[in-house]
Amino acid sequence: MDYLLTEEQKMIRDLARKIAEEKVRPVAAKYDVSEEFPWDVLKVIADADLFGLFIPEEYGGMGVGVLNLCIATEEFARACGGIAVCYAASALGTFPIVLFGNDEQKKKYLPDLASGKKVAAFGITEPGAGSDASAIKTTAKKVGDHYVLNGLKHFITNGGDAETYVVIVMTDKTKGARGASAFIVEKGTPGFTFGKKEDKFGIRASSTRELIFTDCKIPKENLLAKEGMGFIVTMRTFDMSRPGVAAQALGIAQGALDLAVRYAKERRQFGKSISSFQGIQWMLADMATEIEAARALVYSTARMVDAGIKDIAKESAMAKMYASDVAMKVSVDALQIFGGYGYMKDYPIEKYVRDAKITQIYEGTNQIQRNIIGLALLREALK
Amino acid sequence: MNIIVCIKQVPETTEVRINPETNTLIRDGVKSIINPFDMYAIEEGVRLKERFGGKVTVLTMGPPQAESVLRDAIAVGADEGILVCDRAFAGSDTWATSYTLSGAIKKIGAFDLIICGKQASDGDTAQVGPGISTHLDIPQVTYVKKIEEVSTEGGSASGGKGTMRVERMMEEGYEIIETPLPALFTVVKEINEPRIPSLKGMMRAKSAKIAVLTQKELNLDPQAIGLCGSPTQVVKIFTPPQRTGGQMLSGDNQEVADKLVELLKLEIS
Numbered sequence: 001m002d003y004l005l006t007e008e009q010k011m012i013r014d015l016a017r018k019i020a021e022e023k024v025r026p027v028a029a030k031y032d033v034s035e036e037f038p039w040d041v042l043k044v045i046a047d048a049d050l051f052g053l054f055i056p057e058e059y060g061g062m063g064v065g066v067l068n069l070c071i072a073t074e075e076f077a078r079a080c081g082g083i084a085v086c087y088a089a090s091a092l093g094t095f096p097i098v099l100f101g102n103d104e105q106k107k108k109y110l111p112d113l114a115s116g117k118k119v120a121a122f123g124i125t126e127p128g129a130g131s132d133a134s135a136i137k138t139t140a141k142k143v144g145d146h147y148v149l150n151g152l153k154h155f156i157t158n159g160g161d162a163e164t165y166v167v168i169v170m171t172d173k174t175k176g177a178r179g180a181s182a183f184i185v186e187k188g189t190p191g192f193t194f195g196k197k198e199d200k201f202g203i204r205a206s207s208t209r210e211l212i213f214t215d216c217k218i219p220k221e222n223l224l225a226k227e228g229m230g231f232i233v234t235m236r237t238f239d240m241s242r243p244g245v246a247a248q249a250l251g252i253a254q255g256a257l258d259l260a261v262r263y264a265k266e267r268r269q270f271g272k273s274i275s276s277f278q279g280i281q282w283m284l285a286d287m288a289t290e291i292e293a294a295r296a297l298v299y300s301t302a303r304m305v306d307a308g309i310k311d312i313a314k315e316s317a318m319a320k321m322y323a324s325d326v327a328m329k330v331s332v333d334a335l336q337i338f339g340g341y342g343y344m345k346d347y348p349i350e351k352y353v354r355d356a357k358i359t360q361i362y363e364g365t366n367q368i369q370r371n372i373i374g375l376a377l378l379r380e381a382l383k
Numbered sequence: 384m385n386i387i388v389c390i391k392q393v394p395e396t397t398e399v400r401i402n403p404e405t406n407t408l409i410r411d412g413v414k415s416i417i418n419p420f421d422m423y424a425i426e427e428g429v430r431l432k433e434r435f436g437g438k439v440t441v442l443t444m445g446p447p448q449a450e451s452v453l454r455d456a457i458a459v460g461a462d463e464g465i466l467v468c469d470r471a472f473a474g475s476d477t478w479a480t481s482y483t484l485s486g487a488i489k490k491i492g493a494f495d496l497i498i499c500g501k502q503a504s505d506g507d508t509a510q511v512g513p514g515i516s517t518h519l520d521i522p523q524v525t526y527v528k529k530i531e532e533v534s535t536e537g538g539s540a541s542g543g544k545g546t547m548r549v550e551r552m553m554e555e556g557y558e559i560i561e562t563p564l565p566a567l568f569t570v571v572k573e574i575n576e577p578r579i580p581s582l583k584g585m586m587r588a589k590s591a592k593i594a595v596l597t598q599k600e601l602n603l604d605p606q607a608i609g610l611c612g613s614p615t616q617v618v619k620i621f622t623p624p625q626r627t628g629g630q631m632l633s634g635d636n637q638e639v640a641d642k643l644v645e646l647l648k649l650e651i652s
Contacts, residue, residue: 007589008586011582011585011586011589012582015579015580015582015585018579018580019579022579023579044579047578047579047581048579048580048581048582049581049582049583050582053582062582062583
């Protein structure tokens with residue numbers, strides 16, 4: 001399939017693929033076991049200028065957009081879904097500043113995030129507020145020229161390892177979702193600590209921790225946009241970042257298919273390669289077709305974002321939902337092709353199943369994505 | 384510090400096919416890459432530049448397509464690329480190649496250090512590096528595995544003052560050699576880990592202007608270049624016959640030793 005990529009996009013793909021094959025794949029199993037944060041790999045990605053793909057050039061980035069970010073994420077995920085999410089989650093934490101930061105905030109934070117010197121994270125989820133963002137309990141109270149934060153965020157990707165955090169907290173509880181605001185918090189701020197690191201089913205190279213705020217005082221300049229804009233910041237950020245999650249899922253699916261094709265050719269039963277059996281070929285054909293359909297959706301959505309089309313909630317949700325469902329199905333089928341060997345940790349395929357599962361859950365469960373799509377359809381019908 | 388790195392374009396395969404009629408490499412359908420050993424030479428040059436300032440110039444001799452490996456070198460940090468290219472240079476052996484490259488280096492001007500990979504992955508001769516230093520009459524250190532110390536007189540200004548102390552790989556252990564500059568090193572893969580290109584580097588490489596030096600600019604001795612300047616004649620290239628299985632001797636040590644001596648006697652008689 002030709003994806004009509006520009007020369008620059010092909011360059012990004014080739015570079016990311018080189019890093020994935022030479023630096024990510026060889027350490028994927030190691031980090032899956034150790035659960036250490038893959039700083040060495042992220043340093044290679046940073047030195048290759050790939051952290052700044054979507055950050056404007058005036059703030060040290062490459063200024064070339066969301067499709068480019070998706071292309072790089074997909075290539076990394078093909079080799080390791082966990083390492084890919086460390087990279088993509090930094091983008092998630094950076095988008096709110098790109099989208100809503102004022103010039104001073106952008107100047108202060110974006111250059112280090114673009115160079116990969118610092119990693120970012122985005123914090124919205126709380127024990128009682130996952131899909132329902134209006135149930136956020138963490139508060140920010142304005143005291144003089146500061147805000148004082150109190151509360152707990154959990155399941156925060158890159159939590160503890162990131163330097164720059166964007167968190168969504170309540171500045172006015174009485175207003176529900178309209179009372180939420182977005183703040184930038186730097187690691188090391190007094191009153192800002194980290195809780196336990198989660199022991200996860202998949203994407204184990206990425207860190208997931210609690211963020212704990214105890215009378216954490218931050219300057220009022222750290223407010224992103226205006227008070228009460230937190231929910232909008234979140235929705236707009238997710239619109240931008242969901243193609244990235246979709247790309248991560250796409251990469252996992254492609255990586256699983258690559259392994260399945262290779263294994264099917266190598267594995268011999270009944271005196272011949274199992275790839276000569278129609279049953280296996282049909283499975284591979286379905287997997288490949290679904291991946292291409294997902295890729296078409298992901299790339300088209302990313303191109304819409306890059307073209308500056310504002311209302312992309314529906315397409316973004318479709319891309320994330322479909323690509324992650326494909327990743328789940330394809331990785332499970334790939335494991336099936338590996339048979340008993342696939343179930344063993346000595347083989348790389350079971351990791352793809354574990355890494356795929358989260359893509360159906362985070363940045364809005366696929367049920368929430370369907371809500372978004374359904375709502376958009378009904379709204380369109382009113383027009 | 385001005386550094387010149389000499390690189391070669393080679394086919395990306397460890398199974399080089401040879402045309403039995405012409406005894407030359409079959410290059411069709413094989414992607415060309417920088418000779419893997421030269422990647423270490425480029426990396427070391429770029430690291431020296433990052434420490435001491437100056438610039439890294441990559442130099443290659445080859446057909447117009449060889450320009451692509453110069454761009455690949457720029458993508459990983461080299462500053463400029465020069466292609467030595469002329470039909471008059473075609474058919475050069477290692478002697479004519481090193482003469483031609485040394486002519487190009489004289490044309491480039493003042494330098495502190497020339498770095499080459501220890502050998503090319505296609506020809507495996509390891510002769511061009513030492514040949515260049517011979518033509519330029521500068522010291523050479525082959526198989527450098529570490530640059531231990533650099534002392535530059537008067538900062539990083541080029542013009543070949545100062546010394547370098549290096550470790551030279553031996554079969555068992557290493558030698559420490561101190562050499563005045565300018566000098567030529569060939570490097571082994573133990574010296575560093577070549578970096579992956581950066582996106583900015585790749586973009587710079589794409590738009591970089593590659594200078595081309597022809598015989599017209601270099602004005603080299605026509606008798607010393609190309610096929611007629613090449614004393615090497617490839618008489619025959621062949622794949623060595625596969626080793627046969629060998630023979631297992633059994634018995635106690637004395638018996639085996641006796642049998643072995645008998646067999647060896649038969650071999651040499």
